[in-house]
Amino acid sequence: MKKIFLLLAGLFCSLYAMGQAPTRDVFTADTPKGATRLSKEQLLSYMHHNFKTSAVPDDKEHTYKLDGLLISYWSLSVNPEFKKSLQASESEILAVLKRNPENVIHYSKIVSANKIQFLVYEYQRNDEVLLRFQSEFNKDNKNINGLIQFKKLDEEKAQKALQDFLKSVHFKE
Amino acid sequence: MNLPYLKSLKFRSLVCFIFLSMVFIIHSCKKEKPSSKTPTVTDSQMISLARQWYDAKYPAVNNGKLTTHSTGTGAQDWTKAFSPYWAKANTFIIDSLTFIELPALKKGDMAMSLRSGIDPKSFNFSKSGSLTSLIIVNKNGTFYLYAMTILADSTYLKGDYDKVKRNTYRNRDADFTGEVFYNRMDGSLVNGWKYTNGLITGAISPAAPGSTPGQVTQSIDKKHTDVFQETDCSTTTTTTYWESCDYYVDDELYEYPFNCSYYTTSSSVTTCTTTTNGGSPSAPPPCTPPTGTPDPTGISVQNTKTIVDVAAPPGGGTGGIVDGTNQIGTAPCPPIIAPPDTTTKIDPCKQIHHVDSIAQKIANAKIISQLIKDTYTGHEYGDEQNLAKWPPNGLYNNTTIRTDQLDNKFTANFTWDSANGYTINISHEHPGGDAPSPGDVFNLLTNSWNKNLQAAGPAALNYYLNNASITTVTTNATYIITITNYSELVKLYDQKSPASWDTEYQETGNNHSGSTEYALLSLFGNAINVFKANANGTVFSVLTFDKNGNLTLTTCP
Secondary structure (H helix, E strand, C coil), rough: HHHHHHHHHHHHHHHHHHCCCCEECCCCCCCCCCECCHHHHHHHHHHHCCCCCCCCCCCCCCCEEEEEEEEEEEECCCCHHHCCHHHHHHHHHHHHHCCCEEEEEEEEEEEEEEEEEEEEEEEEEEECCCCCEECCCCCCCCEEEEEEEHHHHHHHHHHHHHHHHHCCCCCCC | CCCHHHHHHHHHHHHHHHHHHHHHHHHCCCCCCCCCCCCCCCCCHHHHHHHHHHHHHHHHHHHHHHHHCCCCCCCCCHHHCCEECCHCCCCEEEEEEEEEEEEEEECCEEEECCCCCHHHHHHHHHHHHEEEEEEEECCEEEEEEEEEEEEHHHHHCCCCCCHHHHCCCCCCCCCCCCCEEEEEEECEEEEEEEEEECEEEEEEEEECCCCCEEECCCHHHCCCCCEEEEEEEEEEEEEEEEEEEEEECCCCCCCCEEEEEEEEEEEEEEEEEECCCCCCCCCCCCCCCCCCCCCCEEEEEEEEEEEEEEEEECHHCCCCEECCCCEEEECCCCCCCCCCCCCCCCCCHCCHHHHHHHHHHHCCHHHHHHHHHCCCCCCCCEEEECCCCCCCCCCCEEECCEEEECCCCCCCCCCCCCCCEEEEEEEECCCCCCCCCHHHHHHHHEEEEEHHHHCCCHHHHHHHHHCCCCEEECCEEEEEECCCCCCHHHHHHHHHHHHHHHHHHHHHCCCCCCCCCHHHHHHHHEEEEEEEEECCCCCCEEEEEEECEEEEEEECC
């Protein structure tokens, strides 16, 4: 019985570890539950068949499809002199979005999750919505970026996916 | 039908005679037809016509044998000082215009000098190295009279003061060093050229009103080094020493003066020299031979020495009259579809001093600080920096700062004309703090298609491509973008619509933590150079990617 318990515990730990999506040495986050990971080719094919415009970068390791949602997240590093506050980034991003009359800006806000500040903003082009997020930079000048692309009808699912991500995300120590 | 006479020799001879006669008559008629071609005017006829024009225009001058000059008044009626030596007229045609070059018979003496303060009575005219001739130009039947003064440098003369006479309107000595000035007969300077060892090294123009003698330069502190293309201008005073004498009526060649008096006149001139660092082997020739439009890119590199040729006419001719008033030497160039040397990428560090210089001028005029203040209104404000003159004389005019009352648009007013100036930089602010937009990038290109700029010829267009910039002011930084590869910029422009570029720019930036700098450089970095300074700063660094693909700032040496 003890052996079976240890075996099950080991199996649980392994599965939990597999569910974590370590982005090299920057942060960890849960893989979206029920999501299918996409290769570059699969992503391009999925985008082509389901969306008019492609906003999801095709070179990111963590790219998933989940019930009409395309989810992708990644880390970035910058040289120190290029670190910006989330407020400065928000201003810059909104200015650019406003230049393009095709964009309908839904909102932008700064939220906190697991002691990390995130800028979250959402905008729409035609019936396709982009829900983006980016964290503040950590002491190593790295941050977390992500994007959920979906059709307007899937707004609720997208918001839940974002909340799930934010609940599980942590910078690696 | 049998016609035996057709075969007879007599009949055949008759037919042949009639045929030849008809050919002769027809040919003769053709020759006698009045020709619509303008009859050719011979050189002597042209000189005769010019003389008739001169006698009619300056009758008092022509008739006056006993001539007196008012002294010390700075009189600038040069017709009283010079008259054409018709017997030694020399005619030639340049750019479809007839030129007559004549030695000037001087009623007294006259010499130009770069040295002032010499007592005119003690001035040694024979060792002045100054030679004045008269140039008459016939344009569409109208005559124009100019005085050409060649002022040789002592390094060229080497004590041989007659050496200056080797130089004419069309030909300069291979080692000629000095200046050539063209004046109207009211004494006003039309233009001139500075020569070094037979090469044109500067364009001379009347100094702008209010200019004071001294160096006026477009660069901050570096000249002739590390600058991609820099026009340095200096304002100096030329002094004309006059000897005014009386002559007897029968002294037609003014050989026996008496009652001489002496005085000086002076004028301020600006000499502009454009330099580059190891630039292109040679510039495209200006389209108005032999004088042409001064070509700031006319550079040839010999050994390690940079030699500047601001007006290299085809065939290595001379720098002549460029008179905008009479449209002589200013014939418009044919439109240029593709400007020269558009594929070579320009090293940003060779533009950095020009960029710093532009920024310094804008900062000095408090434009950057004003634009930073304006960011708080939320609207885009902007203005233009226009060259006061073409060719550049180092002076700029700033247009009025204004706004379209829009948060994300400023409508610039690009001009390339003498009335409004020659736009070389457009300054505007981005209240959101974003870097230059795709619209800003393509404005650099579309402004180059301005009709006036295109018509101004390859020198102007080349100058624009090498020096035009767009400045974007934010509360955190100031950006200046310049063209680095024109062909690449055209290619990008043709690739997709402005809206598509806006979308790609926005998504590229958003995928990189909202960095518009990243978007700008990754999308347009092959076509433009991006320079960045701190807010209200005037010392720029080059925005590039490091080996990890991250943005970095490179300081130029």
